[in-house]
Structures are given as C-alpha cells and as structure tokens.
Amino acid sequence: MGIDVLKKLTSGTVHINTHSTSEISTVFSQAKGAEVNKFSGPHPAGCVGVQIHHIDPINKGDVVWTINPFAVIQLGKLFLNGVYDTSRILAITGSEVKNPQYYKTYTGASIKKFIEGNLTQDHVRVISGNPLTGTAIGKDGHVGFFDHQITVLPEGDYYEFVGWITPGARKVSFQRSLGLLSFLSPGKERVVDTNTHGEPRAFVQSGVFEQVTPMDVLPTHLLKSILAEDLDEMEALGIYEVIEEDLALCEFVDVSKHKVQEIVREGIDLIQHS
Amino acid sequence: MSTAVAEVVEKKSEPLFSKKNKKLITNPLDIDNPITVQVLGICSALAVTTQMKPALVMSIALLVVTTSSNGIISLLRNTIPSRIRIIVQLAIVSLWVILVDQVLKAYSYELWKQLSVYVGLIITNCIVMGRLEAFAMGNKPGPSLLDGFGNGLGYGLILLIVAFFRELFGGGAIFGFKVFDAMGIHYTGNGIMLLPAGACFIVGIVIWVQRSLNGYRETH
Amino acid sequence: MKFLRNQLDKVKHSFEKGGKLEKYYYAYEAIDTFLFAPNSTNGVKGSQIRDAIDLKRLMITVIVAMVPCLLFGIWNVGHQHFLAIGQPDAALGDKIWIGAIQVVPIIIISYGVGLGIEFLFATLRRHPVNEGYLVTGMLIPLVMPPDIPLWQVAVATAFAVVIGKEAFGGTGMNVVNIALTARAFLYFAYPTDISGSVWTYLGDGQAVAGYSGATPLSIAGDAVTSGANVVESFGSFGAGWNDGVYTLSNLFMGLRPGSIGETSTLMCLIGAAILIATGAGSWKIIVSVFGGAYLMGLFLNLVGGNAFLEMPAHYHLVIGGLAFGAVFMATDPVTASQTESGKWVYGLLIGMFTVLIRVFNPAYPEGIMLAILLMNVFSPLIDYFVVSANKKRRLQRATV
Secondary structure, X not given: OHHHHHHHHOOOXXXXXXXXXOOOOHHHHHOOOEEEEEEOOOOOOOOXXXXXXXXXXXXXXXXXXXXXXXHHHHHHHHHHHOOOOOEEEEEEEOOOEOOOEEEEEEOXXXXXXXXXXXXXXXXXXXXXXXXXXXXXXXXXXXXXXXXXXXXXXXXXXXXXXXOOOOOEOOOOOOOOOOOEOHHHOOOOOXXXXXXXXXXXXXXXXXXXXXXXXXXXXXXXXXXXXHHOOOHHHHHHOOHHHOOHHHHHHHHHHOOOOOOHHHHHHHHHHHHHOO | OOOHHHHOOOOOOOOOOOHHHHHHHHHHHOOOOOXXXXXXXXXXXXXXXXXXXXXHHHXXXXXXXXXXXXXXXXXXXXXXXXHXXXXXXXXXXXXXXXXXXXXXXXXXXXXXXXXXXXXXXXXXXXXXXXXXXXXXXHOOHHHHHHHHHHHHHHHHHHHHHHHHHHHHXXXXXXXXXXXXXXXXXXXXXXXXXXXXXXXXXXXHXXXXXXXXXXXXXXXX | OHHHHHXXXXXXHHHOOOOOOHHHHHHHHHHHHHHEEOOOEOOOOOOOOXXXXXXXXXXXXXXXXXXXXXXXXXHXXXXXXXXXXXXXXXXXXXXXXXXXXXXXXXXXXXXXXXXXXXXXXXXXXOOOOOOHHHHHHHHHHHOOOOOOOHHHHHHHHXXXXXHHHHHHOOOOOOOOOHHHHHHHXXXXXXXXXXXXXXXXXXXXXXXXXXXXXXXXXXXXXXXXXXXXXXHHHHHHOOOOOOOOOOOHHHHXXXXXXXXXXXXXXXHHHHHHHHHHHHOOOOHHHHHHHHHHHHHHHHHHHHHOOOOOOXXXXXXXXXXXXXXXXXXXXXXXXXXXXXXXXXXXXXXXXXXXXXXHHHHHOOOOOOHHHHHHHHHHHHHHHHHHHHHHXXXXXXXXXXXX
C-alpha cells in the first residue's frame, strides 16, 4: 500500500533497492510499477547516495526522495487505517551493552531505560544511529527521527604512550601500516572506541579515499573544492550526488583526521543557499 | 601595473617636495616597487646581477633614462597626438638610451662590454614605458621627474639587493672584494647563485619578506 | 610513563591559549603527541570512530621501508672504501664502522637542520608540526654521496625546506619533492662536490693502482664518443682492484659506488614491497616508472645510433638511482599525481624522461632526479585532465 502511495506522490520512477542475496518478500516483488534493484557488498553499498549513483546519478536540478521501509509501512498504515503509527523497532547495540537486543518503542523515545543497568561500564558514549554517521546523545538522550539503532561504545579520552608506533591487532584499521596488525585476523571481533587515534594534520593524499568511495566521484578534489568554497567546482565534481554518509568511510580512514562529513555538509549547505 | 599614483590631482602652487610628491619617490621603493610588486623589468634583473658593479651601473643607467624621459614626455604631453604617442615615447627613450650607452662605451669600455645588450634593451624595459604611459602623460614635469627618479631608485634598490646576495654567495665577494678570503675563511662559491635561477630565488625571497612585512594578502 | 604524562600536563596550561608560552604551543604539541597519542575524541556529529592510523604511523612505515637501503648503504660505503684502497679482505665490522662514521653525521645534520626549521616555521605561522619531515630527513642522506661535506648537507637541507616547502605554505603544499630539491640544489650549486669520483669514500687511504671512480652512467656516457660496447665496458671495468664491479648481478645487488642509499636495486625492491604491502606507497607509480624506463630503453635500442642508445634496456633499471627514485621519490603523495589514473601517466613519463635525459644529455648524467622534479611540476596538469574527464562525464548525462 505504502508503495502505491509513493507512486501517487511522484511523477518519476519508484525504485526499490534490496540486498541481492536476501530473500525478496512478495511484498516487494509483487509491487507493481516499481523497479527492484539489488545491491550487495561492504559498506557503503547500503548508502542511498551510492545506490542512486549506480542506478541513475543525480544531475543538477534532479530531485530524488529516499525513504526507508519502515517509513513506507508508516505511510501505508496512515492511508489504510488513518493512523500515524509512531512505533519503532530499536536496536540497542555496541560493545558496552550487556544484552544487545531489539526493543519496540516509539519515535523520539528516551533511551534512558533501555541502557540503564545494561552497560558493562560507565565511561561510554551513547550514539543515536551507527558509529559512522550517528550523533552522540548522552545517556539520557532521545532516539533521532531517522535512527533505528542505538550504539554504545567506550569513550576514548585516554592518552597512549607512543601510541603512534605501538604494534598490535587490537585497533581496527583499514590500512596496514607498520604495527597495525588487524588485517591478519579479519574475522575477529574488536572493540572500537571514540579516540581519534591521532591529531589533525595537513591533507595527505594516499589514494585511500578513492578506495572507500564506490562512486565515480573524486572525493579529495570534491572536499578541496568545498574547503575553497568554489561553487562551480563543487557542482562539476558532483556535490549533488553525495551526502554525509556516503563519505563517512573517508572520515573513518582519513590519516589526517579531518571532519569529512562536516565538510560535506558545509558544501551542501553552501550550494543549497546560493 | 598600478595607476593609483597617476590619479593625483595637481594643485597650482604646490611645492615640489610636498608630502604628496615625496610619496612619488618613496612608494616605488617599497609598496609600489616596479620589480617586486609590479613585477616589471625582471629580465634585466636576472641578467646583470651576478656582480654588484654591473648592477650598480645598470641601475644608474635606468635611473637616468626613466627620470629624463619622464621629464621630457611630461613637457611634451599636451602636444603628442595620442595615436602615435608610443612611437614618440620610444623615440625619446631611445635617445636617452643611446646617450647612456655611448657614455658608458667611452668612459668604461670593460663594463659596457659586460653589460652587453642590456643597456640597449632599456628601451624595451617595461618600467620606462610603464611610467611614461601611467604617469608622465598625465602629470606636470616636476612630479614626473620625481616619479621617474623614484621608480629608477626602486629598480636599482632591488637590483643591488639581488646582486649583493648573488655576488656574496656566488663568489664570496662584494664589488669584487673577496670578503671571506679577507676574513681568512675559505669560501666555496655557490654555483646556483651564478645561474639566472639564483636571481629568481632571491627576487622571490625579497618579495616574500616584503609581503610578510607589509601584511600582504592575496585577493580573490 | 604516568610520571611523564603528569609532567606534560603540568606544563600544558602555560602553552595553551592565554598561557605564558602560548606562542610555542605547536612546538609543545609536537612533543606531546610524539610521546602520547592524544586523548582527543571524535565530535558529537559525524563519524564516532576512527581508523587507528595517523600521519605519524604512515610516515614511520615509509621510514621502515627505507631501512634496508640505509643499512645496506652504510655497509656498502665501507665496502667500497676498502675496495678502493686495496684491502678487499677487511672485516665486516670495519666496513660497517667506516660506513657509519660517514653516514650517521649526515643523517644527524639532515634531521637537525630540517626539524629546526620545521619547528621555527610552525611557531611563527601557528600551524602544527607535520610529520612529513621524518621521511624527508631520511631521504636526504640516502641521496647524498658518502663523501659530501657536512656543511653542504646543512645548506642544501635548509634551502630545500625553506624554498621547497615553507615558501609554498608548508607540508602538503609543496610542489616539488623536498629531498630531491636538496639534491638538485647541491647539484647546481656545488657541481664539483657531487660529480666525478665522489661516490666512493677514500678518506686518508691511498687509492689502489688502476682505481677509477667512474660510475656506470659516466662509462655509458663516455661510450657515446668512444663507441665501445657499453656492456663490455661494464664487464672490464674495475679489473685488478674490483673485478666485475659492474656486472649485471652486481649492479642489481648494489655492490657499487654511488649515493648512500641508491645503489642497490634489490634493497629498493624490498622497500617497495613494504610500501605496497602497507599501502603507504602507490604500486601504480612504482610499476609505471620501471615500465616507462624499460619501454623507452627498448625503443631506443630499436632506434640505435650510438653505444649508449644500444645499451640493453634492462641495464637502465639497475644503474644510477632509478630504482630508489621510483620507489621512494616518485611515490611522495604530496607531489605525485593525486588521481588514480593520473598516477599511471605520471609514472610512465618519469621513467621515459629519465632514460631520455640519461641518453641524450651528457651534462646531466643522472636523469631520475630531473625527471621526477619535472613531473612533480606537471602532476597538477595531469590531475587537471583526469578531473576534467570526470567533470565531463557528469556534464554529459546532465539534462539541464
């Protein structure tokens, strides 16, 4: 039903993007008038920006609306029953949660009672959303409107003696520089914390941004054009095709610890308000 | 090229060395320097600055040419038809250049040989033509003389600074006097200073120092 | 460690904003972050977790990749010294000792002068001290001849850091490779001290009879006029005091005179393996430099004309500093081409120009230095075309 509503709301095509190996429920396969696309692969294959880029890249002037399945259900319920359904399935996750599990709750609920007594230690950061794109909300915060997940990670505000050279497989890294041995045991689960593992430095281009950006976009050049506030250049380099979460991995792997997502948002705001 | 100075409106009974006119001499030395700010006359600045002596002679030659041609053009400025003004300016500049050239040839033949074509090339030196166009064509002879003199000085100043470092580091000497040997230090000449690239580096450093002193900011 | 941390925390406030030593904050910051990975956490929005890599770790990885070259270089300096003075049976310890006496002071000077300038500018300009110099400071000694006067190392380092880097705004903004700028500076400023027979350290020793300091490149250069077969000249060179010094296998192993770190192609390849395995260097650039040089060598073989042109192409890969330049200089992420397809073009052109300069310009026997510097300058242009192509693809599908 929700999909039918969407078709009414837009004059363009409705795309349904699913994971390629998962069983497609009949709801999707029988939905008429909508195209079903299948995606698979590591993050950020699940980001809508990346998916749109591969289906039909956004050009200047295009409008693409994205909606997650829960919201489609909400829409359907609204039109079938006339009720705005605010219930929400919330996943409490993260290394510091004793019993990670799903909870049924409501949009904007306080998370206090979910994590109280459910933590292995006290010095933690509570994130609404996932660790790559979420927002820190504190222990008595509320679930964000677009979030279906709460992540609790250990806070990383500690010093580490000559931490830039100590070897070990404990720390997660995309790269395999000296002493970063995590690539030797890829299947192992590791605890990540919120430490920056380094300090801000000048942009060093080691080609790693391109490796984590599965799009025909040059992340380094795009970021530089945003920093220079060059609107024409931003447009030419594809600012319309990205949002923060598409380049979240760039922020994660960045050697120079730049706030990539903040820069991307700045750029989008700039171009929107110009 | 800055034309800011050219917009100065003259008053009738202004003394020759009024504050405004003094600026005509002091500005080209620093904030309006023909080489480091307007970036004119670079060619000769690279070519004749391996030693201080030719640099000094070249500076004096240019000083004479800019001052006097500025003065003469300013005197004639109301009678020159604007269509053929460039050729008139060239004629007057070349008159002075030939004069200087001949004097040098007569009284210091060795130096004249060392400077070779560069004295003759003052004719095409952008500083001279630039000042004629930008200043002398629109101002009275007095200020024009000062303006030409100031720009000649500004050019000479940079030339001498560059030549000082090039001769000192390149050959360990100042005006041919072996400074380091006199102090009893063996000095190995730095070859890069004798190449034109060395002059580029020094002009660049002078610009760098000057800009950071003046708080220069690149404008978009 | 606790004690050290406490001491740092105690003085920290005087460096922070409003403190007495506010001016020197970044000098303090450099030391603090060197001793302790900082306790900073990620912001409220955006990525809450970060990769464990930081610039220091990346840079130390590159340095580790250079260690084989350095150790081999130290030994080789001693080895060549004893060969040249006619004592081929000297003990291993003696060779390393002689080598270390020559090489270690150069390293100390390079780091001392360079880091001093780095701290000075960081303080004046109020920006963090960048770790880039850790690599540059090691590269500079490796491209110096063992016999270089120390004051020249100091002057060249100062020139390279100030003019090559700080004039352009500091780390990450330099146009040309800094270590090569230092080498090029020496090359043009003191040509007599960095050419001819400076590649072997003789010290007080008397050179053995028949000794010659000619390098493979100069032999090949001479072959242009003499017309002698280059490979044969290599084979007969060193007869009597260092038999077979320029055979192909010796050239590959690096048992020959030359700059401290550049001689051994094998050690450079080990370094390359480390760089590629750790992702610190671009394999595309390394492969394409070697490829470009080899292809150009083959092409010149076909053209022929003089003895140097007819030298087998694979010799180009083992003589001079091609391997070292390809692995450690061309891959510098700041000055290399920054787009992935641009890196292929960049590397190929470096290799090709290296061989061209070697063969056709007898005044500059070492082509790799000038080729890399030249392509450093052109790499933004290569990037420009790659970026334009990307933009064009975007424009083509745009409808408005």
